Amino acid sequence: MKWVGSLSTRVSLEAAVQEVTQQVLSGLEGRSPDLGILFVSNTFTSEYPRLLPLVAEKINIKHLVGCSGGGIVGDGQELEQLPALSLLVASLPNVEIETFHIVEEELPDLDSPPDTWQALIGADPREQPSFVILGDPFSFPITDFLRGLDFAYPSAVKVGGLGSSGGLGANALFCSDRNGNYKLHRQGLVGVALQGDITIDAVVAQGCRPIGQTLQVSDCDRNIILALDDKSPLEVLQDVVSELSPSDRDLAQHSLFIGVVMNEFKLMPEQGDFLIRNIIGVDPKTGAIAVGDRMRPGQRIQLHLRDAKASEEDLEEALTRYHNQVGANPPSAAVMFSCLGRGERLYGKPNFDSALFGKYMGNIPVGGFFCSGEIGPVGGTTFLHGYTSAFGMFRVRK
Incomplete structure (x- = not known):
């Protein structure tokens, strides 16, 4: 060759x-x-x-x-x-x-x-x-x-x-x-x-780093996440972001993503174990989050940030x-x-x-x-x- x-x-x-x-x-x-x-x-x-x-x-x-x-x-x-x-x-x-x-x-x-x-x-x-x-x-x-x-x-x-x-x-x-x-x-x-x-x-x-802990999709409809760990997805997202450093909180305003755990049998997923998908919308009334892919109940996800350093x-x-x-x-x-x-x-x-x-x-x-x-x-x-x-x-x- x-x-x-x-x-x-x-x-x-x-x-x-x-x-x-x-x-x-x-x-x-x-x-x-x-x-x-x-x-x-x-x-x-x-x-x-x-x-x-x-x-x-x-x-x-x-x-x-x-x-x-x-x-x-x-x-x-x-x-x-x-x-x-x-x-x-x-x-x-x-x-x-x-x-x-x-x-x-x-x-x-x-x-x-x-x-x-x-x-x-x-x-x-x-x-x-x-x-x-x-x-x-x-x-x-x-x-x-x-x-x-x-x-x-x-x-x-x-x-x-x-x-x-x-x-x-x-x-x-x-x-x-x-x-x-x-x-x-x-x-x-x-x-x-x-x-x-x-x-x-x-x-x-995929150029992202995980933040917070893994979460489980409790309820969803196609690409809409309706509940995470039986809580409002928006409230969960806000809790995770509130614990970040000031610079990461600023980054989360425009570079926040969902990482879907691909190996359901891996208890502690690491960087590289996630499929990264966009957050394409949030409904402030219901707290639902729209994701750029179809979701299903029971899936584990983790929030991710993307910037030059993470990439x-x-x-x-x-x-x-x-x-x-x-x-x-x-x-x-x-x-x-x-x-x-x-x-x-x-x-x-x-x-x-x-x-x-x-x-x-x-x-x-x-x-x-x-x-x-x-x-x-x-x-x-x-x-x-x-x-x-x-x-x-x-x-x-x-």
Whole structure:
């Protein structure tokens, strides 16, 4: 397995393609490029139709996926709203690669059996595939797709992100078809399934820290929490916030979230054991709280705060834990999917997540982009996140 990453900041699309393809061909040292993952800045919006023909002129990558984004990641840099082109390629002997493009009309019903979803994707669940998924947020029901994919491939890791070039029809999705031809799509979802001598590990940092104690949902209606520990949710929230430091109380005015405990059998959940969801409204008359996800009675939750410090600590803890887990079999490369709300606007300095990643993972090839929604697992289930950095780590399967 050989991975090579490249990044160009040339303002000319021709020059950018020339630069990234030269870099990866040189790094492959004569090996065949079996997989390419391509990300392009939305500063090239008008030139999306020209990109794939230019790439095809310079390099023959057997399987290709990619998309456009409001910021591009590569070579240790995070280029936000600047011209950039990132290409991550790999020579993958003994790896079977299946790319796919799906539009909403092709999705099976959620009650369909697993083999219906497997036929759509084309990957054999017995081969333990891993997935990279790139979608358009305006034209595709990504949450339904993730539910179906988890149903069909329950043990598979899925990571990815949603394009962030702009509004309806503004995003570009790239995917090679089964004849090896590169196609530009304006809607739906593209992805790649990898099976054989490769695995993808997911590292998901949601950027929050827990406050207060865990609470139990006593009563709820869909996404409305009506009682917590048999008390008014608003009163419980106010009690927790009143015990915070003055700075955290100020932060809670605009950066307070709900964390849902994902492992119901874990008595003392820790940072990383929660699925973070927005508080989208409070009814002062009834004390009910509306949450950005469906709730159910008996679930445990904990309030969370998000800021730059919490985001840094959460990512550092996640990378430390992963670094200790993989030990002598570290990743060969990675893809990074980071929220548009992170980056320099959160940390006040550039390349923050990439630099922290490099501190723990070393100088491995990385490609990625800033998303309008990040895809990654929490507690064994795949979710669409916000304000998150989700990494897919490519390793040789042992």
